[in-house]
Amino acid sequence: MDKEKFYITTAIAYTSKTPHIGNTYEIVLTDAIARHNRFIGKDVYFLTGTDEHGQKIQEIAEEQGITPQEHVDKIAGEIRNIADMLNISYDGFIRTTDEHHVKTVQKIFKKLYDQGDIYKGEYEGWYCTPCESFWTKTQLKEGNCCPDCGRPVQKTKEEAYFFKMSKYQKQLEQYIEDHPDFIQPESRKNEMLNNFIKPGLQDLCVSRTSFTWGIPVDFDPKHVIYVWIDALSNYITALGYSVDEKGELYKKYWPADVHVIGKDILRFHTIYWPIMLMALGEPLPKKIFGHPWMLFGEEKMSKSRGNVIYAQDLVRHFGVDAVRYYMLHEMPFAQDGTITYEVFISRYNSDLANTLGNLVTRTVAMVNKYFDGIVPEPADEGEFDADLKSVAVGAISAIEKKMDQLRVADSLDEIWKVVNRANKYIDETTPWILAKSEDTKQRLGTVLYNLIESIRIIATLLSSYMPETSKKILDEIGADESSYESVKSFGSYKPGSKVGNADVLFARIDTEKKLEELEAEMAANAEPEVEIAPYKDYIEFDEWEKLDIRVGKVLECEPVKKSKKLLRFTLEVGNEKRQILSGISQYHKPEELIGKNVVFIANLKPRKMMGLESCGMILSAEHDGKLTALTTINDIQSGAEVV
RNA sequence: AGCGGGGUAGAGCAGUUGGUAGCUCGCAAGGCUCAUAACCUUGAGGUCGCAGGUUCAAGUCCUGUCCCCGCACCCA
Numbered sequence: 001m002d003k004e005k006f007y008i009t010t011a012i013a014y015t016s017k018t019p020h021i022g023n024t025y026e027i028v029l030t031d032a033i034a035r036h037n038r039f040i041g042k043d044v045y046f047l048t049g050t051d052e053h054g055q056k057i058q059e060i061a062e063e064q065g066i067t068p069q070e071h072v073d074k075i076a077g078e079i080r081n082i083a084d085m086l087n088i089s090y091d092g093f094i095r096t097t098d099e100h101h102v103k104t105v106q107k108i109f110k111k112l113y114d115q116g117d118i119y120k121g122e123y124e125g126w127y128c129t130p131c132e133s134f135w136t137k138t139q140l141k142e143g144n145c146c147p148d149c150g151r152p153v154q155k156t157k158e159e160a161y162f163f164k165m166s167k168y169q170k171q172l173e174q175y176i177e178d179h180p181d182f183i184q185p186e187s188r189k190n191e192m193l194n195n196f197i198k199p200g201l202q203d204l205c206v207s208r209t210s211f212t213w214g215i216p217v218d219f220d221p222k223h224v225i226y227v228w229i230d231a232l233s234n235y236i237t238a239l240g241y242s243v244d245e246k247g248e249l250y251k252k253y254w255p256a257d258v259h260v261i262g263k264d265i266l267r268f269h270t271i272y273w274p275i276m277l278m279a280l281g282e283p284l285p286k287k288i289f290g291h292p293w294m295l296f297g298e299e300k301m302s303k304s305r306g307n308v309i310y311a312q313d314l315v316r317h318f319g320v321d322a323v324r325y326y327m328l329h330e331m332p333f334a335q336d337g338t339i340t341y342e343v344f345i346s347r348y349n350s351d352l353a354n355t356l357g358n359l360v361t362r363t364v365a366m367v368n369k370y371f372d373g374i375v376p377e378p379a380d381e382g383e384f385d386a387d388l389k390s391v392a393v394g395a396i397s398a399i400e401k402k403m404d405q406l407r408v409a410d411s412l413d414e415i416w417k418v419v420n421r422a423n424k425y426i427d428e429t430t431p432w433i434l435a436k437s438e439d440t441k442q443r444l445g446t447v448l449y450n451l452i453e454s455i456r457i458i459a460t461l462l463s464s465y466m467p468e469t470s471k472k473i474l475d476e477i478g479a480d481e482s483s484y485e486s487v488k489s490f491g492s493y494k495p496g497s498k499v500g501n502a503d504v505l506f507a508r509i510d511t512e513k514k515l516e517e518l519e520a521e522m523a524a525n526a527e528p529e530v531e532i533a534p535y536k537d538y539i540e541f542d543e544w545e546k547l548d549i550r551v552g553k554v555l556e557c558e559p560v561k562k563s564k565k566l567l568r569f570t571l572e573v574g575n576e577k578r579q580i581l582s583g584i585s586q587y588h589k590p591e592e593l594i595g596k597n598v599v600f601i602a603n604l605k606p607r608k609m610m611g612l613e614s615c616g617m618i619l620s621a622e623h624d625g626k627l628t629a630l631t632t633i634n635d636i637q638s639g640a641e642v643v
Numbered sequence: 644a645g646c647g648g649g650g651u652a653g654a655g656c657a658g659u660u661g662g663u664a665g666c667u668c669g670c671a672a673g674g675c676u677c678a679u680a681a682c683c684u685u686g687a688g689g690u691c692g693c694a695g696g697u698u699c700a701a702g703u704c705c706u707g708u709c710c711c712c713g714c715a716c717c718c719a
Contacts, residue, residue: 005649022709185648188648188713190646190648191648192647193646199645330655335649336712336713345717346668347667349679350668353681354679357679357681358679358682359678361677362677362682363677365678366677367678400692413666424682424684426677426683427675427682430675430676430681502678505679506679555660565717565718566718581717581719583717610717614719621682
């Protein structure tokens with residue numbers, strides 16, 4: 001009988017810059033799931049890769065004076081190195097610049113166009129020829145005039161391709177209802193259904209003409225295929241899928257069993273992707289898992305704060321498997337998790353050094369001490385043996401249940417139950433007392449055999465999560481059996497094997513010392529040179545004169561209800577009052593602004609936000625996530641012009 | 644009344660179909676010495692956000708209410 005297949009993917013990583021530890025979490029999580037399924041006998045294909053197109057990459061490359069291709073080659077290389085460093089067992093690594101991918105995406109686009117799912121339309125906008133600018137309808141002045149120069153605008157000349165999402169809406173809704181496990185975790189399902197699908201899907205713009213670093217539409221080359229069709233298709237093009245020829249891997253592995261992705265791109269994977277597949281007439285993936293994020297303490301990671309944690313640094317300090325362990329064990333299933341050095345070291349010391357490492361060391365040390373390093377034959381079962389065995393043997397089925405639900409952290413707990421049980425067993429059986437008399441030597445041998453076999457089971461089970469440690473332990477105890485079958489029963493370890501020297505597996509870390517070291521390193525890595533936003537192009541004096549900038553006195557200021565960012569201001573401007581909304585509530589408390597002078601653009605076209613009208617724009621200075629509103633040095637009559 | 648999730652020991656979290664409230668770390672006491680000052684046992688510590696209700700019985704169901712978070716509209 002053929003092995004059951006299992007196709008699992010991560011999202012492809014965007015190659016704009018080197019990923020930090022949060023970005024790395026996803027691939028480690030996926031790796032554990034992939035390895036586990038391989039372990040239990042499935043035929044696994046694990047795909048990861050890089051997303052290498054887009055405007056942002058084009059811009060970054062330009063800034064650095066290199067070609068986009070050179071840039072993505074470099075970053076893709078880094079990403080792959082990180083994956084390799086972390087022992088990621090991927091079977092395929094796709095890059096969206098791969099030739100097969102590019103060609104296939106073009107064919108997919110063409111096919112969808114030919115069958116009418118993609119149509120050429122107009123980007124919702126109006127074009128002002130003299131100004132060479134696009135405007136959306138809401139930006140226009142009365143009578144469809146350019147807000148810049150006041151001249152009439154033409155309905156858009158910017159053409160674009162659109163995907164008819166609405167056509168598949170009902171079908172998608174039905175699919176999601178019929179497959180309650182399709183979107184994980186559950187809460188996300190409702191989010192998608194209620195926020196997007198049920199209110200009605202908008203047609204999706206799937207091409208751009210504003211940049212060139214992307215896959216061209218082959219029958220209309222000034223258009224570049226915009227991110228979703230390009231990026232999402234990777235899951236099938238990597239398997240050799242094409243429109244006319246599906247390929248062996250594709251036939252074997254599609255549909256995907258799990259797409260593991262960040263919660264932020266759930267929408268694209270649960271709506272656009274299934275619809276694309278429906279349009280192509282291909283089956284839908286079985287499960288989409290939107291994992292939570294890994295945050296650094298309370299703070300956002302930022303280069304200038306010097307608190308970015310990179311996987312490489314963690315690995316250098318703590319080792320690959322400690323990093324894998326932390327990510328796999330400390331992240332909650334559906335809520336964002338955090339990583340701090342304090343917690344990391346604490347988990348390292350208690351779980352890895354004390355509980356697991358020490359169990360191996362002390363057991364091996366006893367085999368050396370009492371049996372010259374040769375694991376003895378077990379004899380008759382004694383007290384406590386049955387319980388130890390049942391815990392050890394029972395672990396695998398518990399783990400399989402948890403892993404089926406993608407509960408990786410819980411699976412590790414199941415392994416640690418065995419570790420704890422084994423530690424307790426030593427206390428119960430007191431080998432050091434048994435060693436004192438020749439009469440109890442046989443019992444001693446049995447006890448040590450049971451411990452070694454328990455450790456063998458533990459190490460075998462660990463292989464999906466901490467492959468390097470798993471192998472080290474198996475070597476240390478001289479085990480040659482580490483199969484799935486062998487952990488279902490007790491006794492696969494062959495007596496007579498030689499154990500190692502009881503080397504320390506995870507050396508305890510001196511918390512204070514290590515923290516000092518890490519802090520010093522972080523301080524050294526903080527970038528001292530200040531990076532400011534690039535300057536814009538020169539403008540003419542008369543362009544400057546078009547701006548009407550004024551001083552206003554804040555009479556009232558309050559948060560806009562339900563809004564995360566907006567503050568509603570009432571300004572005194574001469575004898576008038578004016579309402580302006582400004583998205584700065586993250587940075588300023590309303591009460592600290594009342595009575596202050598602020599500077600605002602008075603002739604910016606009014607616009608409604610969150611149901612309120614905003615007549616102008618309050619000026620603020622912003623740098624690196626910090627922001628402060630502008631004010632005047634001395635008091636001055638409100639309404640005063642800024643010149 | 645936008646949609647959804649959550650508020651449980653000092654911290655981080657579990658709590659399935661309602662029936663004595665659990666886990667890990669931390670803390671305290673004891674045990675042990677094979678081991679990485681590790682390991683084992685026991686203990687202290689919780690009005691399960693708040694207020695009502697259903698029930699013989701509610702963390703678990705219902706209503707109201709207060710916070711926190713995610714998503715959406717939203718930084719002009």
